[in-house]
Amino acid sequence: MDYVLTFVDYYIFTPYVYSGSWPEGNVARQILSLWIITILGGELIYLGFGTLNFYFVFDHDLMKHPLFIQNQVKNEIHLGSMSIFWMSFPTVGLFYLEIKGHSKLYDNIETQGLSAVFLSIVGFLFFTDMCIYWIHRFMHHKSIYKHLHKQHHIFKIPTPFASHAFHPLDGFLQSLPYHIYSFIFPLHKMVYLSLFVFVNVWTISIHDGTTAFQGN
Template identity: 80%
Template sequence: MKHPKFIKNQVKQEIQLGCVSIFWMSFPTVAIFYWEIKGHSKLYDNIYKNYQGLSGVLVSIAGFLFFTDMCIYWIHRSMHHKNIYKHLHKQHHLFKIPTPFASHAFHPLDGFLQSLPYHIYPFIFPLHKVVYLSLFVFVNIWTISIHDGNYRIPGPLIHLINGAAHHVDHHLYFNYNYGQYFTLWDRLGGSYCYPTALLGKGPHEDVRK
C-alpha cells in the first residue's frame, strides 16, 4: 500500500468492482451449469464405470489445466488489443499493484470470457463432476493467489509456474506474462518476462528505495 502506484481507496474499489462483476457473471455461469447438469456435457458420476477409471481422472485433470491455460492465454492477450482493451480489460489494469481483491475485479464480460474455457472443457472432454467443481474452486483460489503480492516461488519452478511475481509484472508493464498457471504459452508467444521482483527490482524494492 506504500507503493506510489497503489491508488487511493484501491481495496474498496477492487471490492466494489469485484462484487458487481461476480453478480453479473453469475447469470451466464449458472445457465451453463444448468445446461451441464441436464446432460448436455460429458460430465459423469461414476469413476470406475466410465473413462478408464482413476487414471482417466488424472489425465482429465492434466488436460483441463493444459486446455484452459492455453485458451486463457489467447483470450487474455486478445483483451489487450487496442480496440478491445479500453472497453473491457482496462478496468482490471487500473490496479497496477494488485491485492487479492483485484483477482475478480473485472468488467463482467471480460471476466466471463476468461472463464469460458473452464466451462467449454467438459463439453469437449469427459470430466468427473466432483473433479470439475473442485477444479473450478481451485481456479478461483489460483486467481486470488497470483494477485496476492507473495512473490515466493521454489527456485526450480520459477521458469515453469506463473505466480504472483510474474503476474504483478503483467499489471505493471502490460505486455508480459498473460498466462494463468504456467509460463509455456508466454514463452511460445514471445511474451514471457522473468519476474522483476525476483531480480530485486520489483514493487517491494521500489518502496525500500
C-alpha cells in the same frame, strides 16, 4: 453442479426456502437455485480466500507504493463483487446445461477409469491455461483493451481482491474455458467441482501483489 444443487435443495431450499408445492425438478426453481448458489458461492470464495490471502500472505508494505491508489481495496472489492454478480447470469445458463446432461461430466469413476481421471486433470489445466492465454492476449488488443480489460489493470499494485475485479464481460470470457472443457472432454463431476474451486483460489493467489510489483 448438480451435486451442489441436490445438497442445497435437500438441506436448505426444500425445508426452509421454497413452498412445498414447488417441485425440485421445476425449471424455474432450478435456474433460480443455481443463480443463488452461483452468486453466494462465488462471493464466498472471492471474499473468503481473498481476505485470508490479504491478511496472511499479501505484503502490506506494497500499499505504500506510489502506484497504489487511494481507496484501492474498497474499489477492488466493489468491482470484483459486481463482476461476480453480473457474470452469474450467463454462468447459470452453462450450469443448467450441465445438470441437464448436455455436458460430458460423469458420476462413476469406473466409467472412464482412475487413470483417465488423472489425465483429465492435466488436460483441464493445459486446455484452460492455453485458452485463457489467448483470450487474455485478445483482451489486450488496442481496439478492445480500453473498453474491457483496462478496468482490471487500473490496479497497478494489486491486492488479492483485484483477482476478480474485471469488467463482467471480460471476466466471463476468461472463465469460459473452464466450462467449455466439460462439454468437449469427459470429466468426473467431483473433479470438475474441485478444479472450479481451485482455479478461483489460484486466481486470487496470483494477484497477491508480489509478482505484479516485480513486473512493473
